[in-house]
Amino acid sequence: MLLLAGFILVFGLLIVLIQIRIDRSLKREIRSDIDVAAKSVRLRLKGNEDYLLLMAKDRADNTLDHNQFQLRASSYVADHPEMINITWVDSSFNILDVAPIAGNKQIIGLRLDLTEPKKAATQAKKLRIPQYTKAFEAIQGNPSFEIWIPVFKGDKFLGLLSGVYSCEKVIRFLVPDQMKVRYRAGIDDENSEVVWREKYNGSIIPEIESEIFITPDESRLMLTFTRLGWGVIDWTLLILVLFCVGLVVGMAYSIWSNNVEVRRRFKTEKELQKQNLEFALLNEEYKNQNLELQHAKEKAEDADRLKSAFLANVSHEIRTPLNSIVGFSSLLNDPHLSAEVKKSYIDLVESNTESLLVLIDDIIDLSKIEAQQLTLKKQEFSIDELISELLLTFNHGKINSQVDLRIGQSIVGKSLFAVSDRVRLRQILINLFSNAFKYTDSGFIEMGYFLYDNNEIVLYVKDTGIGISKEYHQVIFHRFRKLNENSGKIFRGTGLGLAITQKLVELLGGKIWLESEPGKGSTFYFTLDGLTLNDISS
Ligand code: ADP
Numbered sequence: 438m439l440l441l442a443g444f445i446l447v448f449g450l451l452i453v454l455i456q457i458r459i460d461r462s463l464k465r466e467i468r469s470d471i472d473v474a475a476k477s478v479r480l481r482l483k484g485n486e487d488y489l490l491l492m493a494k495d496r497a498d499n500t501l502d503h504n505q506f507q508l509r510a511s512s513y514v515a516d517h518p519e520m521i522n523i524t525w526v527d528s529s530f531n532i533l534d535v536a537p538i539a540g541n542k543q544i545i546g547l548r549l550d551l552t553e554p555k556k557a558a559t560q561a562k563k564l565r566i567p568q569y570t571k572a573f574e575a576i577q578g579n580p581s582f583e584i585w586i587p588v589f590k591g592d593k594f595l596g597l598l599s600g601v602y603s604c605e606k607v608i609r610f611l612v613p614d615q616m617k618v619r620y621r622a623g624i625d626d627e628n629s630e631v632v633w634r635e636k637y638n639g640s641i642i643p644e645i646e647s648e649i650f651i652t653p654d655e656s657r658l659m660l661t662f663t664r665l666g667w668g669v670i671d672w673t674l675l676i677l678v679l680f681c682v683g684l685v686v687g688m689a690y691s692i693w694s695n696n697v698e699v700r701r702r703f704k705t706e707k708e709l710q711k712q713n714l715e716f717a718l719l720n721e722e723y724k725n726q727n728l729e730l731q732h733a734k735e736k737a738e739d740a741d742r743l744k745s746a747f748l749a750n751v752s753h754e755i756r757t758p759l760n761s762i763v764g765f766s767s768l769l770n771d772p773h774l775s776a777e778v779k780k781s782y783i784d785l786v787e788s789n790t791e792s793l794l795v796l797i798d799d800i801i802d803l804s805k806i807e808a809q810q811l812t813l814k815k816q817e818f819s820i821d822e823l824i825s826e827l828l829l830t831f832n833h834g835k836i837n838s839q840v841d842l843r844i845g846q847s848i849v850g851k852s853l854f855a856v857s858d859r860v861r862l863r864q865i866l867i868n869l870f871s872n873a874f875k876y877t878d879s880g881f882i883e884m885g886y887f888l889y890d891n892n893e894i895v896l897y898v899k900d901t902g903i904g905i906s907k908e909y910h911q912v913i914f915h916r917f918r919k920l921n922e923n924s925g926k927i928f929r930g931t932g933l934g935l936a937i938t939q940k941l942v943e944l945l946g947g948k949i950w951l952e953s954e955p956g957k958g959s960t961f962y963f964t965l966d967g968l969t970l971n972d973i974s975s
Contacts, residue, residue: 445687449680456676463664470616471662475647478611478660482650485520485600486567486584488513493588493598496525503534510536519610521581521601528596530558554583558597561585569650572604572624572632572658580604580624580633582658604633612660620662624649627657634661754796758789765789799933802864803916806940813858813944815967820853820862820896824884827866831874840877845885845897848970853886853894856967861941868938869898869961877902880958894968901958910951914939 492509495501501509510523514537525534553571561568567586575581586598604624612622623634648657765782768774774782805811824844832842847853855862866884873882880901889895905913916936942949946966953959 445680445683449676452676467620467662467664470620471647471660474612474616474622474662475649475660477613478607478649481517481519481611482584482602485517486586489523489584489586489598489600490567492523493586496588496598497590497595506534507536507538510534511538519602519606521575521579521603521606524599524601526558526597526599528594530555530597533596554585554599557583558585558599561587561597562594565589569658571656572626575601575603608633608635616662620664623661623663625659625661627659629659632658755793758793758796761789762786762793799937802937803933803940806937806944811944813861815856815858817854817856818859820855820886820968821847823859823863823866827863827870828884831870839879840874841881843881843883845883845887845899847885848888850973851970852973854969854971855965856969857945857965861945862965865938865941865945865963866896866898868934872934872961873898873900873902873959876900877958888970893964894970895962895964897960897962899958899960904955904957904959905951905953906955907953910953914949 492501492506495505506523506525514520514522522535522537524532527533553573557568557570562585565587567584570583570585572580572582581601581603583599583601586600588595588598608622608624616622617635621635624632626632647660647662649660651657765786769779769782769786802811828842828844870882870884877900881899882901883899884897885899886894886896914935916933939949942963942965947964949961949963951959951961
C-alpha cells in the first residue's frame with residue numbers, strides 16, 4: 438500500500454512538473470497573441486485619433502460646418518463600428534454636434550458633467566494634445582471610453598472633438614475572430630476591475646492582460662484575454678486533489694486492512710489456543726476414559742476369573758456334600774449294617790446336607806444383599822446372651838480339642854444390649870467364628886467386645902490361627918476371594934463369607950476391619966448401630 442502511495446506521489450509530481458512547463462510555454466504563447474491583438478487595437482485607435490485630428494484641423498480652418506461634420510463623422514463611424522459617435526463640444530463644453538444622430542439625439546445640448554470625461558477634456562485643452570478618459574458608463578448605457586481632441590486656431594481655443602468608443606464594440610470589431618476561438622476578451626481598468634467582458638460560462642484561466650492606452654492621470658485601460666477551457670492550474674489542482682484523496686484512501690485502507698488482518702490473526706490465534714486447550718482437555722478425558730476402560734477391563738477380567746474360580750469352587754463345594762449324601766444314603770440300604778455304622782452314616786448325610794444348605798444360604802444371602810432385597814427385622818436383645826449361646830453351640834460341635842473357645846473379658850458391671858437384627862448379627866458372628874475355627878489349629882478363639890476411646894463399643898472375634906498378610910486385609914472382603922489356594926493346606930470355602938459379613942455389618946450401621954499378621958493370628962473388629970451398655974443390676 439505504501440508502495441502504491443509512493444508511486445502516486447512520484448506520478449503526481451511528474452505531472453505537476455510537466456504541467457508547469459506546459460503552463461509556461463502556454464503563457465508565452467498567450468502573451469504573444471495578446472500583444473499582437475493589443476497592438477492592432479492601439480493602431481486602430483491611433484488611426485481614429487489621426488482622423489479626428491484631421492477633422493479638428495478642418496474645424497479650425499472653418500472648413501467643417503454642421504453638414505460636413507455630420508457627413509464625415511457619420512460615414513467615419515459607419516466604417517469604424519467600434520465608435521459610438523463623434524461629438525463637437527464648444528469651449529464651454531456644450532455639445533453642439535453629434536454624429537451619427539441616430540441613437541445619440543438625447544445628448545445634443547447636454548452639458549457634460551461627467552467627471553472623468555471632463556478631466557480628460559480639460560487636460561487635452563491644457564496640454565493641446567489628445568487625451569483618453571477612464572472607462573465610464575455612457576449615456577447610451579454602455580461601458581465606454583472617450584478620446585478628446587483639443588481644437589485651437591492659433592492660440593484661440595475653439596472647443597473639442599471627441600470620439601466615444603463602446604468597450605463591447607472595441608472587442609467585437611477590433612479583436613481578430615481567430616483569437617476569440619481560444620480566448621475570451623475583455624477590458625479591465627488598471628485595478629483589474631472588469632469594465633466589460635465577453636460572456637462565457639466555462640473555466641477561463643489563466644488571464645493575461647495588455648495595456649491599450651494611458652489616461653491623463655496615468656491610469657491605464659487594459660485589454661484582457663483569458664484562455665478558454667481547462668487551465669493548467671486546474672489540472673495540477675485536480676491531480677493534487679486526486680493524489681491526496683488516493684493517499685488518504687490508500688492509507689485508510691492500509692490501516693483498516695492491517696487492523697482487520699491483525700484482528701483476524703489475533704482471533705485465529707485465540708481460536709487455536711482455545712482449540713488446543715479443548716484438545717488437551719479431550720486428550721486428558723480420553724486418557725482418563727482409557728484408564729477407566731483399562732480399569733474396567735481389568736476388573737471385568739478379574740471378576741471373570743473370580744467367577745470362574747467361584748464356579749469351580751461352588752461346584753466342588755456342592756459336589757462334595759452331595760456325593761457324600763448320595764453315597765451314604767445308598768449304603769444305608771444295606772440290611773446287614775450294624776446300628777452303630779448306620780448311625781454314623783446318617784450323621785454324615787446330615788452334616789453334609791447341613792454344609793450344602795449353608796452354601797446355598799450364602800449364595801442366596803449375597804444375591805439378596807446385592808439386589809437390596811434383604812429386609813432387617815430389628816428387636817432388642819442381649820449381646821452377652823448371644824455370644825454365650827454361640828460359644829456353647831461351637832463348643833458342642835467342636836472337633837479340634839487343641840483350640841480353646843472363650844468369651845473375652847466383658848466391661849465390668851455392664852452388659853451389652855442391642856436394638857438390631859439378631860439373626861443377621863448372629864450370622865456375622867458365626868461367619869467370623871467359623872473362619873477363625875477354619876484357620877486355627879491350636880491356641881484359642883475369643884469372642885467379645887470392649888469400649889473404645891470411652892465412646893464406641895467394638896465387637897471382635899480373635900484367633901491364634903494362620904493370620905493374613907497386610908496386603909490382603911482389604912481383598913478378603915471382596916466376594917469370591919480365597920487366599921489360601923497356594924498355602925499347601927486345603928481350606929474349604931467359597932470366598933463369600935467375609936463379603937456377606939461386611940455387607941451385613943454395613944447394613945446394621947457399622948464397619949468392619951481386622952488386625953492380622955501371618956502366623957500371629959487374626960482379630961476381626963466390627964461396630965454396630967443401636968448398641969447400649971446397661972448396668973448388670975438393672
Ligand atoms: P472362605 O469361605 O474361603 O472362608 P471368606 O470370605 O470367609 O471365604 O474368607 C476369605 C478368605 O480370608 C479366606 O479364604 C481366608 O484366606 C481368609 N481368612 C478369613 N478369616 C480368616 C482367619 N480368621 N484367619 C486366617 N485367614 C482368614
